[in-house]
Amino acid sequence: MEIEYRASNKIILNIMECIIKKSTSTNKALKTHSIQCANLKAEMADKYFAILKEAGYIVEKEGTWGKRKVIYYELTEKGVERYKWFFQINKELYGV
Numbered sequence: 001m002e003i004e005y006r007a008s009n010k011i012i013l014n015i016m017e018c019i020i021k022k023s024t025s026t027n028k029a030l031k032t033h034s035i036q037c038a039n040l041k042a043e044m045a046d047k048y049f050a051i052l053k054e055a056g057y058i059v060e061k062e063g064t065w066g067k068r069k070v071i072y073y074e075l076t077e078k079g080v081e082r083y084k085w086f087f088q089i090n091k092e093l094y095g096v
Helices: 008-024 031-037 042-055 077-094
Strands: 058-065 068-075
Touching: 008 031, 008 042, 008 068, 008 077, 031 042, 031 068, 042 058, 042 077, 068 077
Parallel strands: none
Antiparallel strands: 058 068
């Protein structure tokens, strides 16, 4: 059985898509939802979220969910622009 790994740009695109999907609905893009949506393990997700935050593609915000405090993510203006780039790159490279 051969294991196929996703390219980093595909993972980044998946994370950004998950954040966009949750942000456009009435929900907030919680980290756990984005991890599940992008099909990542928590350790790997932490790595990519740190990269995306450092690059200025996403911001971490604090809010409430009922009585609980939660951390959620939003794409920055730069993040939206880069999402379009990643989408186009993946389309050209992988026909996705």
